[in-house]
Each structure stands twice: as structure tokens, then as C-alpha cells.
Amino acid sequence: MSEQQSGSPPAPSQRPPPAARRPSASFSRTILDAVVKGSPTVVTILAFVAAVVLGGLLIAFSDTTVLHAWSQFFSAPGNAIAQAWDAAAAAYSAMFEGAILNPHTVSAAFHGGSVGAIFYPLSQTASDATPLVLTGLSVAIAFRAGLFNIGASGQWVGGAIVATYLGFGISLPPVIHVIVCLLGGFAGGAVIGWIVGELKARTGAHEVIVTIMLNYIMYNFLSFLLGTPKALQQPGQSNLISPPVAASARLPHVGGPPPQVDAGFLIALAAAAGVWWLLSRSTIGFRFRTVGANPSAARSAGMNVEESWVLVMLIAGGLAGLAGAAVILGPVQSITFNSYGTYGFDGITVALLGRASPVGVVLAALLFGALHAGGTAMEAATQVPSSLVQVLQGLIVLFVAAPPLIRAMFRLRAARAAGLEAVPKGWNT
Amino acid sequence: MKLELTGITKHFGSLVANDHIDLTVEPGEIRALLGENGAGKTTLMNVLIGLVQPDAGEIRVDGKPVVIHSPKDAIAARIGMVHQHFMLVPVFTVAENVTLGLEPTRALGLLDRRRARSEVRNLSERYGLQVDPDAYVEDLPVGVQQRVEIIKTLIREASVLILDEPTSVLTPGETDDLFRIMRELRAGGRSIVFISHKLKEVQAIADTITIIRRGKVVGERPPTATDTELAALMVGRPVQLRVSKRPAQPGDVVLDVQHLTVAGEHGSPVVDDVSFQVRAGEILGVAGVQGNGQTELCEALLGLRPASGSVLLNGRDVSHATPRDRLRAGIGYIPEDRQEDGLVGDFSVADNMILDVYDRRPFASGIALDLSAIRDNAVSRVAEFDVRTTSVDTATQTLSGGNQQKVILAREIGREIKVLLASQPTRGLDVGSIEFVHRRIVEQRDQGVAVVIVSSELDEIYALADRIAVMYEGKITGFRTPAVSVEELGLLMAGGSGAGRPGTLPEADRSSTAVTEKSGSSARSGPAAEAPADPPDDSAPGGPP
Numbered sequence: 001m002s003e004q005q006s007g008s009p010p011a012p013s014q015r016p017p018p019a020a021r022r023p024s025a026s027f028s029r030t031i032l033d034a035v036v037k038g039s040p041t042v043v044t045i046l047a048f049v050a051a052v053v054l055g056g057l058l059i060a061f062s063d064t065t066v067l068h069a070w071s072q073f074f075s076a077p078g079n080a081i082a083q084a085w086d087a088a089a090a091a092y093s094a095m096f097e098g099a100i101l102n103p104h105t106v107s108a109a110f111h112g113g114s115v116g117a118i119f120y121p122l123s124q125t126a127s128d129a130t131p132l133v134l135t136g137l138s139v140a141i142a143f144r145a146g147l148f149n150i151g152a153s154g155q156w157v158g159g160a161i162v163a164t165y166l167g168f169g170i171s172l173p174p175v176i177h178v179i180v181c182l183l184g185g186f187a188g189g190a191v192i193g194w195i196v197g198e199l200k201a202r203t204g205a206h207e208v209i210v211t212i213m214l215n216y217i218m219y220n221f222l223s224f225l226l227g228t229p230k231a232l233q234q235p236g237q238s239n240l241i242s243p244p245v246a247a248s249a250r251l252p253h254v255g256g257p258p259p260q261v262d263a264g265f266l267i268a269l270a271a272a273a274g275v276w277w278l279l280s281r282s283t284i285g286f287r288f289r290t291v292g293a294n295p296s297a298a299r300s301a302g303m304n305v306e307e308s309w310v311l312v313m314l315i316a317g318g319l320a321g322l323a324g325a326a327v328i329l330g331p332v333q334s335i336t337f338n339s340y341g342t343y344g345f346d347g348i349t350v351a352l353l354g355r356a357s358p359v360g361v362v363l364a365a366l367l368f369g370a371l372h373a374g375g376t377a378m379e380a381a382t383q384v385p386s387s388l389v390q391v392l393q394g395l396i397v398l399f400v401a402a403p404p405l406i407r408a409m410f411r412l413r414a415a416r417a418a419g420l421e422a423v424p425k426g427w428n429t
Numbered sequence: 430m431k432l433e434l435t436g437i438t439k440h441f442g443s444l445v446a447n448d449h450i451d452l453t454v455e456p457g458e459i460r461a462l463l464g465e466n467g468a469g470k471t472t473l474m475n476v477l478i479g480l481v482q483p484d485a486g487e488i489r490v491d492g493k494p495v496v497i498h499s500p501k502d503a504i505a506a507r508i509g510m511v512h513q514h515f516m517l518v519p520v521f522t523v524a525e526n527v528t529l530g531l532e533p534t535r536a537l538g539l540l541d542r543r544r545a546r547s548e549v550r551n552l553s554e555r556y557g558l559q560v561d562p563d564a565y566v567e568d569l570p571v572g573v574q575q576r577v578e579i580i581k582t583l584i585r586e587a588s589v590l591i592l593d594e595p596t597s598v599l600t601p602g603e604t605d606d607l608f609r610i611m612r613e614l615r616a617g618g619r620s621i622v623f624i625s626h627k628l629k630e631v632q633a634i635a636d637t638i639t640i641i642r643r644g645k646v647v648g649e650r651p652p653t654a655t656d657t658e659l660a661a662l663m664v665g666r667p668v669q670l671r672v673s674k675r676p677a678q679p680g681d682v683v684l685d686v687q688h689l690t691v692a693g694e695h696g697s698p699v700v701d702d703v704s705f706q707v708r709a710g711e712i713l714g715v716a717g718v719q720g721n722g723q724t725e726l727c728e729a730l731l732g733l734r735p736a737s738g739s740v741l742l743n744g745r746d747v748s749h750a751t752p753r754d755r756l757r758a759g760i761g762y763i764p765e766d767r768q769e770d771g772l773v774g775d776f777s778v779a780d781n782m783i784l785d786v787y788d789r790r791p792f793a794s795g796i797a798l799d800l801s802a803i804r805d806n807a808v809s810r811v812a813e814f815d816v817r818t819t820s821v822d823t824a825t826q827t828l829s830g831g832n833q834q835k836v837i838l839a840r841e842i843g844r845e846i847k848v849l850l851a852s853q854p855t856r857g858l859d860v861g862s863i864e865f866v867h868r869r870i871v872e873q874r875d876q877g878v879a880v881v882i883v884s885s886e887l888d889e890i891y892a893l894a895d896r897i898a899v900m901y902e903g904k905i906t907g908f909r910t911p912a913v914s915v916e917e918l919g920l921l922m923a924g925g926s927g928a929g930r931p932g933t934l935p936e937a938d939r940s941s942t943a944v945t946e947k948s949g950s951s952a953r954s955g956p957a958a959e960a961p962a963d964p965p966d967d968s969a970p971g972g973p974p
Contacts, residue, residue: 114601166829282796290784294771299733300762301785302753 003007015036044353046406047399048367054087055392063087074195085320091384098377099125099370126261127331129369131156133268134323135347136361137275138356142207143356144279145312146292151196151211152217152320153344155189158320161222162188163328164335167245177248182267182325189321190314192218197313201306207313215344223337232335240337251330264326269362271319276358278315278429288312320344325384368393430456430491430505430588432620446472446835448481449646451473454589459621460636461652463628464861466829469644470624476589476815477622478503478510501522509582510591515574519567527581533576535888552583556613560828568974572603578608582950583717590614591622596630597857607741608634625665626669626859628656628670629888645897662859670892672867675875677895680709684730684848691725692905700736700887701903707848707879712870714894714911715883722903723883727944729851731762733756743847756785759847759957763854765883767830771837774826778818779807781825782840814839815865829863838866842873849873865893 060066061084067077069083078395095104098121105117142149163185172180190215199205226240234243251262279285286389290298291308298305323343328335350368354360375389397408432454439447446469454460462470469877475481476714477488479497488495488506494508505512517526524545550560558576566574575595582590592611596604611621611634625631631651640648640662648662660668684707691700700722707713709715717723729736732752739748756762762785764770772781783792783803791802807821814835818828823831834854842849851870855863870893882893890897890911895911899921906921 050585120606124480281791281798281800283798286780286787290773290776290787293775296770297773297784299752300731300764302751302756303753304753 001411008237012183013227026108027173032092043406044355044400047396050409051392051395051398052092053308054363055388058391059091059388060084060087063383072109073371087131089343091378091382091388093386094378094381095371095374097121097374098127098424099374104259109233121377123261124373125366125370126265126374127369128372129365130261130264130268130320130330131323131327131343132346132365132368133362134271134326135266135320135343136350137271137358138193138319138323139347139351140354140358140361141275141279141288141319143351144292144310147197147200147207147312147316149193149196149313149320150208150213150342150348151192151314152316152323152347153212153340154211154215155192155320156327156344157218157222157318157323158188158192158317159189159323160324160335160339161186161225161232163325164242166399167249167329168334171246172248174224175249177246178251181245181249181329185319185321186318186323190318193315193317193320196317197310201309202311207309214425219340222335224341226262226335226337231309234334242335244334246411247290250333251326251327262330264330267322267326268365271322272358274360275319279304279358284311320347323347345392347395352397353400367400394406430620432589433472433487433489433492433916434477435487435489437473437476437483439469439476439483439490439687445523445644446724447476447486449756450641450644450646452639452646453790454620456588456620457615458470458636459615459620459634459636460622461631461933463621463626463631463638463642463659464622464641465626467862468641468663468859469530470641472644473641474510474593474624474925476620477591477613477648478508486720486905500827504585504587507586508509508591509580509587510587511593511595513576513593515578517566517574517577520565522563522565523560523569523577523580525564526846528582531585541803546890548584549580552580555759556583556610556617558610570603572599572606573717575599575603579610579614588618589594589620589622591624593624594626594728595623596625596627600972606632609685628659628663628860632656632659652735660860664859668860668864669868670864671957672864672892673872674871675710675892675937677874679711679895680877682706682708684881685741685744686730687739687741689726689729689740690724691729691734691736693725697903699903700729703900703903703905704738705898705905707881708872709847709877709879711895712880712882713894713899714890715881716887716894716895716897716918717885717900719885719901721922723852725903726900727762727765727850727883730850731815749814756878759845760880761841761844761846761849763834763841763849764853765852765856765899767833767837768826771962772833775824777807777822778811778825778828778836779803779821782807782810782821782843784840787843810839810843813843814869831858833861834858839853842878846878849880850883851881853885855880855884858941863889869956886948887915890918910967 031419063083066080066083068086069080071079100121100123101118105113105120109115109118133242135156137367138152138155139149140157163181165180166184169176170180171177192335196207196210199210200207220234223240226234226242229235232242234241251264253262254266281290287298287303287308288311290301290303296306298308298395324340327339327343332339346368350361350364353364353367354362371389371392375386378384378388379386432452434450434452437447437450437452438445443591448469450469450473452460452473462473464470468944469563471482476483476486476668477497479499479502488497490506490508490618493958495502497506497508500510502767518529521529524542527549528545546562549560552558553560553562558580560573560576561579565572566577569577586604591805593628595607599607604724611623614621615636623631623635633656635652637655638652639646640651640659641648642665647665650659650662656670657667660670662886686706687704689700690698693699703722703726705713708718715723715726727735728734730740732747732750732755736748742749742755742760747755747758750758753876768774773784776784780787780803783806786792787798788796792799792806806819811821812814812820816828816839817832824834827869838854845922850869858866867889870882872882874895880893882889884890896913897911897913899906899909901922901924906924909918909921
């Protein structure tokens with residue numbers, strides 16, 4: 001019932017902004033609301049199911065054998081359906097074997113094979129998830145403070161450059177070297193993030209624009225460094241590639257030789273725990289969340305909104321930079337002009353899927369890591385291109401972003417329809 | 430036309446919004462529906478115009494049962510509604526808006542603009558509405574936009590008009606105009622259902638007052654019924670409309686403001702050389718029509734807005750301190766717009782209770798929050814301030830306005846403060862909540878806090894203030910004691926010249942209740958928002974010379 005809401009006088013917009021730099025919130029606000037309050041877990045899971053089903057159809061009907069069978073659908077309908085099922089099942093089981101568990105390795109282990117091989121797919125998944133956890137956290141923490149960080153990619157580059165340079169440029173004892181490189185990576189990304197926060201706080205420049213532009217600047221800065229002898233380019237190389245980092249700067253592998261997952265994954269998990277603590281258990285996180293949820297109430301409560309923006313962008317940048325360092329010091333070991341790949345942008349997707357919560361980000365990153373790891377295996381085992389993984393990712397996000405679509409598909413009732421939140425508004429009972 | 434509702438019942442889930450409501454509106458009657466927010470008034474009217482289907486009950490027009498499934502049916506039954514939020518197209522003219530949906534056409538389907546215009550003009554003249562059919566709606570003040578809505582219902586030949594909280598967006602002058610128009614409509618034989626929770630308004634205009642509480646009709650009274658009686662019926666228990674308070678015993682000067690000036694967007698200051706002092710244990714009421722710099726004054730006092738001049742708190746100069754430091758120094762702040770500035774709607778009651786002390790003991794040690802301390806604090810405050818919430822983890826946006834205000838109040842006066850700065854502390858609240866908030870504020874005064882109340886409701890000023898300052902166009906036009914007459918106050922509020930209208934005390938008094946939010950006009954920008962102080966024609970008590 002829509003009795004006059006006693007507490008909702010129309011917002012007094014005739015009031016000019018106190019410091020001429022209120023956030024131009026509408027865009028970020030919409031995104032933020034969609035992410036943080038949008039879809040409950042069940043919608044996320046159903047979105048995944050829907051994406052897998054659609055992906056299966058895509059696999060089946062891009063297969064020439066299947067298409068041939070379907071051209072004879074009316075003479076042999078059973079065959080057509082069986083062929084389609086087989087194609088999709090083969091692709092998905094290859095993906096599963098590449099990402100989670102390969103039954104062959106289990107039986108091999110019983111017959112004297114390597115036990116470690118059983119965990120190889122999971123290890124690959126964790127390894128692929130590592131940078132996504134970190135860039136996802138970067139985007140998520142900024143979300144929580146009301147900022148939309150599109151710049152995890154550029155911040156990744158900033159961190160990677162510093163980590164690479166420290167990795168081959170200086171010599172330190174083993175453990176200390178890798179720590180210095182990681183800290184350097186964090187700092188490298190943090191500087192890029194800080195620029196964004198500072199520009200927003202001082203001039204009101206919208207962080208979406210600034211981060212996108214800084215991405216291009218960082219990509220080209222990386223190319224410039226790699227193309228300049230004595231800067232970052234490997235001596236004697238004409239390719240745009242840096243020297244490999246020293247052995248002392250490499251992240252140790254966890255429980256076995258390469259390609260087992262390295263310590264980067266543990267660092268990512270630790271970062272997630274840290275971000276969780278910061279957001280939900282610390283005064284700084286309380287401030288971030290307040291600023292993100294209602295900047296004017298934050299101001300009225302004496303919080304420094306601008307300072308919070310700067311600080312959160314610094315941390316967000318640092319996390320993305322750490323992702324860069326984890327990749328360079330882990331699996332890659334030297335940086336090239338396109339090492340940044342899609343880590344930064346996948347981070348946005350991961351944060352969205354994880355609904356901007358650290359736990360959600362870890363889970364979403366693991367899902368994406370599994371898709372990546374499985375995709376490679378699938379391409380090797382079947383004729384399905386690994387770009388199907390990107391299609392799956394896209395479909396998941398599409399469905400997550402459109403909860404009504406999922407509700408309609410699965411006939412869920414909208415949560416609110418069950419019963420109006422019929423709390424009597426009067427309080428004199 | 431006689432309108433009868435019998436046994437209207439409507440459930441929303443487990444909530445009974447309307448419980449066997451009977452209501453008869455005679456032709457040519459102004460019937461007030463009085464009730465608190467959430468009592469079920471709007472639901473009842475939505476049933477009447479077909480937006481909500483009742484579970485049981487019957488609607489009869491002139492004795493004949495009618496079924497109303499949609500607003501279209503309501504129009505056919507000659508029932509028209511003026512909603513709280515206007516349904517107008519800003520870039521269309523009045524005539525275009527009014528005829529939207531029933532455009533008179535000439536041959537070939539061309540719009541007959543001339544006929545539309547003349548119809549609007551005729552209605553306007555007949556009922557003294559003073560609406561120019563060719564004006565663009567976006568250029569019109571809120572009060573006139575409302576009249577356009579009224580014309581919309583008239584042109585559809587409504588003979589019962591429902592006005593849903595029509596005065597909540599109006600200035601006092603506009604409210605007077607509306608009441609005059611309502612009387613003219615009544616004289617023209619139309620009936621009006623006037624929905625309100627403001628006692629004085631229904632007393633001033635209604636022929637009969639129907640009081641609704643928790644979905645039930647709890648009484649019918651003539652307009653001569655006393656405030657106290659009506660309020661008690663509305664709330665369900667005796668209510669003190671004016672909190673009792675002992676005479677103030679002012680102590681030392683706590684807040685000393687000298688030559689405070691806040692620059693406006695367009696050069697001219699919005700707060701202009703304001704100086705005042707507030708002593709411990711006294712309440713200074715800042716009266717004035719909304720939009721005369723009160724908002725900016727409060728924000729400047731808290732440091733949210735750059736200002737020149739000086740602010741001394743207990744002798745200490747805080748003119749350049751940040752809002753955080755001023756809050757620390759002992760200012761309690763109840764902002765004008767509680768949802769925008771006072772609360773984080775998504776946050777729990779517990780989190781909102783510590784919004785400005787979150788980084789202090791016992792809620793934090795170092796940078797770590799102490800969740801159990803935060804929770805314990807919330808549990809005890811919820812009990813102490815009687816916040817009606819299912820738990821301290823409930824998001825504040827689901828609470829009623831009164832309970833939201835209690836959360837803010839609990840937070841701000843729950844800590845050690847020397848000055849309480851409260852801007853429109855009871856805006857939009859119902860009678861019971863107002864009583865509670867007022868009592869707490871007086872309590873603070875008695876404990877030696879220097880209190881500044883900014884309010885555009887004269888009732889509130891009279892109820893609370895030990896001293897009254899009147900603001901007009903950014904200046905303080907005078908200080909008075911609470912013994913000052915409404916006329917004199919009105920005069921000061923309108924700029925301090927001219928004469929009060931003689932013999933209009935009850936009227937002026939009544940309209941003072943409606944000196945409320947100009948918030949309706951905030952939807953538009955421009956002149957009306959900039960200079961709402963200008964008393965529109967015969968408006969605020971005391972016109973220009």
C-alpha cells in the first residue's frame with residue numbers, strides 16, 4: 001500500500017552541492033545497485049545453468065557431423081539428437097576433465113601412476129583464477145565505495161612493469177626478492193589508482209572516463225618501454241619483450257613442480273581475506289561503504305568523502321597491480337606488449353558475478369579460472385574452439401545482468417511478489 | 430452526486446489496509462479523511478479510482494452500485510483524483526495537458542486547440558483558478574500545477590474530487606488559494622474528499638471529518654472538534670500536541686555565531702551576515718518560509734558549506750574546522766532531509782546508529798570495528814528511543830519516517846553534545862512521532878544543551894522555541910519571544926514590511942501549519958526554487974506594502 005511515505009520528501013535538489021563536486025552518481029549508482037543488490041545467489045546459479053545449456057546448443061550446432069545428422073532429421077531423428085548430445089557432452093566432459101578432475105588420472109594413480117596428476121586440472125584452474133581474484137577484488141572494493149573502476153587493466157600494467165623491473169633489475173636474496181617485487185607491483189598499481197582518485201577528488205573528473213583513458217596510456221607506455229633499449233626491452237631482442245625475472249623473484253610452486261599452481265594463488269586468497277576484513281570489520285571499510293551507499297549522509301556524519309575516494313582507488317589499483325605482479329612472477333616471467341590480456345576486464349565481470357563481495361569474487365574467479373583451464377583442454381580434445389569459453393562467460397554475465405530474464409525462464413516468482421513488505425508504517429500501536 | 434462506500438476491505442498479505450470501511454460523501458460536501466501515515470487513507474482512495482481492487486465491499490454512486498476496475502471506470506463514474514505527485518507533461522501547455530487523452534478534434538483528426546483553450550479558460554474563470562491555458566506547465570509554480578490537475582478532473586466532468594495530501598507541496602499562500610478554490614467547487618455542487626494528516630487544515634476546510642486508524646473508521650467529527658480529540662482518535666491514545674516545558678533557564682553562551690555569510694551560486698549571499706548566540710539550556714527557533722537560507726545556515730554551522738564569519742563553540746573558534754571536528758566538538762546534527770543526509774538507507778539500524786562515531790571507542794579500537802559493541806549500543810538505543818523495528822539488523826529504509834527520525838535522534842543525542850542543531854526535525858512525521866521528537870528535544874534543553882531548531886512550521890516554533898529568530902532572504906529579520914503574535918511573525922517572514930491582514934488570526938494560524946516543505950518545487954529548478962520567499966499574491970500572512 002502506498003500510503004504517503006512519511007519519510008520520503010522529494011529530494012531537495014534546489015540545494016547546490018556543498019563543494020561543487022558531488023559524485024555524478026547516476027551511472028555508477030545504477031551499476032553499483034545492480035551489482036550489490038541485484039541478483040540473489042540462486043539467480044547466479046541459474047544463470048550459469050542457462051549459459052551452459054545455450055553453450056551446449058552452440059557446440060552441437062557448430063559441429064559439421066551434427067549438422068549433417070540434423071539434415072536427415074526426418075529419416076533418423078534419434079541419430080540427430082544423439083549426435084547433438086554427444087558433441088555437447090564430449091566438449092563439456094573435456095572441459096570438466098581439464099578444469100576439475102580427469103577420471104583417467106585417478107585410475108592411473110591406482111595403477112602406479114602419479115597421484116599429483118589427479119590434481120593437475122584443479123591446479124590449472126587455481127592458477128588461471130589467481131589474477132582474476134585480484135582484479136576482481138580491485139573492481140569490487142571500488143564498487144563498494146561507489147566507484148566504477150574500469151582501470152584494473154591499466155593498473156595491472158602499472159604493477160606488472162614495476163614487478164618486472166624489480167624482478168630482473170635488482171638482485172636480492174630469494175624470499176626477500178619476491179616480496180619486494182610483490183610490494184613493488186602493489187605500489188605500481190596503487191600509483192595508477194591513486195591518480196584516478198586524486199583527479200576525481202580534486203576536479204570531479206568521472207572515474208570511468210579517467211580509468212579508461214589511463215588504460216590506453218598504460219598500454220602504450222608499456223609498448224614504449226618494451227621498444228626502448230635499456231628501458232625494459234630484453235637486450236639483443238627486437239621483439240617487444242622484457243628479460244625474464246631472476247629465479248629469486250619467482251613465486252614458489254605450491255606442492256610440486258610446474259605447472260602446479262604457485263604461491264600467487266595463496267596471495268590472492270590472503271588478499272581476499274584482507275579485503276573482507278577491511279570492508280566488514282574495519283572503520284576504513286565502514287567509511288568506504290557509507291561513502292558508496294550515500295555520500296551526502298557520509299558528509300553529514302563528518303566523513304571525508306574525497307579522501308575516501310583517493311584511498312579506495314589507491315587500494316583498488318594496488319590489488320590490480322598485485323595481479324600483474326602475480327602473473328609476471330608466476331607463470332609468465334617476462335612481460336610482453338600484450339601481457340595484460342583481459343585480466344582487468346574479466347575482473348569487472350568477476351566482481352559483478354561475485355556481487356562485489358570478497359567471497360563472491362573468489363568463487364566467481366574460480367569459475368572463470370575453471371572455464372579457462374577447461375577451455376584449453378576442450379580445444380585440445382575436441383574440435384570446439386576455446387573461444388566458446390568467452391561465449392559462456394558472456395552468456396553468464398548476460399543472464400546475471402538480467403535477472404527478470406532468468407526468473408521468466410525458470411518461472412521464479414519475483415522475491416517481492418510473495419507478499420508486500422507490509423509493515424504498518426504508523427508506530428503508535 | 431452522492432458517493433457511498435460500504436464495507437470496503439482490502440488485505441495486503443497479512444496486513445489489513447482497509448477493514449470494512451463505510452463512507453458516505455454527500456453532494457456539495459468537503460469530507461476530510463484524517464489519519465496517520467499508513468492508516469489506509471490512500472489505499473481507500475486507490476480503491477475508489479480503480480487502482481486497487483477491494484477484497485470486499487461496494488461502491489455506490491447516487492444509490493446505484495458501480496464497479497470500478499480502472500481509472501477509466503472511475504472517470505465514467507465521475508470520480509476524479511488529484512494525486513500527491515502530479516501527472517503532468519512539463520513541456521506541454523496547460524491546455525495540452527488538460528486535454529491529454531481526450532483531445533478535442535476537428536475534421537481530419539486535427540487537434541482543436543482553440544476549443545481546448547476556451548474550455549480551460551471557462552473552468553478557470555468559473556472557479557477562480559487563474560490558470561493561463563497557454564502557459565507551459567514547467568514554468569508554473571507547484572500551486573498552479575495542482576490547479577491544472579484539478580482542471581483535468583473538472584474537464585472530465587468529475588463531480589467527486591479526491592485530493593490526496595494536496596497541501597504537502599504548497600506554501601501557505603498556495604494553501605489559502607487551494608482552500609478558496611475548494612470552497613468554490615463546493616459551491617458549484619461538487620463534493621471533495623480531502624486526505625490529510627494535518628489537524629488544522631481539516632478543521633479549517635472540512636464539513637465533516639472522518640478519522641481512520643489502522644484501516645478502520647474510528648470516528649466522524651464535525652470540524653469544531655478540538656485538536657486534542659482529533660489527535661487522540663487518529664493516534665489511538667491521548668497525545669500532547671504541545672509538549673509541556675518549563676521556562677528555560679539559560680546558562681552561558683555555548684554557540685556564538687558572528688557575521689556568518691554563505692555565498693550563493695549567483696553571487697548574492699544565501700546566508701547574509703547572520704549573527705546570533707545560543708545559551709546552554711535554551712532553544713532558539715529559526716522560523717521562516719523554506720528556502721530563505723535556513724538549509725545553508727545549518728550546513729555552514731556544521732562546516733559542510735564554505736562560509737565567512739565566525740562560529741564559536743564554548744568560546745573555541747571552530748570556523749575553519751571540518752564537519753568531523755565540529756561533530757567531535759559537541760554539535761549534534763539532525764539534517765533536514767533524513768533520507769538523503771541523515772541515514773544510509775541500505776545500512777542496518779545498528780550501523781546507522783554509529784554513522785558519526787564509528788571510529789571512536791567503544792565502537793572501534795584502532796581501525797578494527799567492535800561489532801558486539803555496535804550491536805549492544807543499537808539494542809539499548811532502540812529500546813530507549815522506542816524505535817519500532819524488527820531487529821537492529823533491519824535496513825533503515827524499511828522503517829517508517831518516524832522511526833527513521835528516531836534512529837537519527839538516538840544517534841545524535843545519544844552522545845555527549847553541547848549544541849543540538851535540528852533542521853525540520855518533524856517534517857513529514859505524524860502526530861505521535863512529532864510529540865516524541867519534541868519531548869526529546871526539550872529534554873536535551875533541560876539537560877543544558879544549547880538547541881537550534883530550524884523549522885518552517887510555525888506550530889513547531891511556538892511549541893519549542895524559547896527565543897525566535899526569523900530568517901528572510903538569508904538575513905535574520907528579527908528576534909522575538911514566543912509571546913509574539915502570528916501576524917508579527919508572518920510579517921517578519923515576509924520581509925518585515927507592510928501590514929498583517931487584520932482579523933485573520935485563525936486563518937493565518939492554520940496556514941502556518943502548512944508552511945512546510947517547498948519540496949514540491951524542488952523538482953523544478955529556477956526562479957521558484959531560488960526565491961520562494963516571495964509571497965505569491967495574497968499569500969503569507971502579511972503581504973508586501
